[in-house]
Amino acid sequence: MIQAKSIEELESLLEKAKEKAMKLDPEIHVVETGLYQVAGSKGNFYEVRAGRNANGELFIACLCRGALEGKACYHAVIAFYKHVYLKTAELKVDIPNTPYLKESSKDVPEKIGNIRI
Numbered sequence: 001m002i003q004a005k006s007i008e009e010l011e012s013l014l015e016k017a018k019e020k021a022m023k024l025d026p027e028i029h030v031v032e033t034g035l036y037q038v039a040g041s042k043g044n045f046y047e048v049r050a051g052r053n054a055n056g057e058l059f060i061a062c063l064c065r066g067a068l069e070g071k072a073c074y075h076a077v078i079a080f081y082k083h084v085y086l087k088t089a090e091l092k093v094d095i096p097n098t099p100y101l102k103e104s105s106k107d108v109p110e111k112i113g114n115i116r117i
Contacts, residue, residue: 002072013072021074028078033086038075040064048079 004010027039034051046064053059060083061067062076 002067002070002076010072014077017072017074017077021078024074026074026078028082030082030086033090034083036079036082038062038079040075046073046075048075050079050083 002010002013004013024041026041029037029045031037034049036048036050037045038048039045046062046067048060048062050060051058060076060080062073062079064073064075067073067076
């Protein structure tokens with residue numbers, strides 16, 4: 001769990017993790033929707049889970065050392081983007097200006113910006 005004393009601190013931590021994810025562009029494997037393996041900076045992989053807990057609250061949890069110490073890690077951020085993409089596609093939500101999410105589109109990209117999907 002990410003630990004922050006304020007929403008501003010949390011936003012700052014997540015922004016730094018996002019920047020690192022975009023810089024490193026880690027490999028990500030989808031084991032199943034909600035379970036991902038994200039490459040670490042030394043080539044090892046970390047398990048990341050995303051979804052809802054028994055109370056219906058959203059969560060994202062990584063097993064890397066930083067995340068276990070309460071830090072925002074880039075593994076969780078990149079897995080979160082992948083999770084949102086998959087859940088949006090699963091629900092077949094038509095989001096304006098995103099033709100790659102439409103079922104009929106044959107042009108499904110491997111990346112959106114610097115984020116590999």
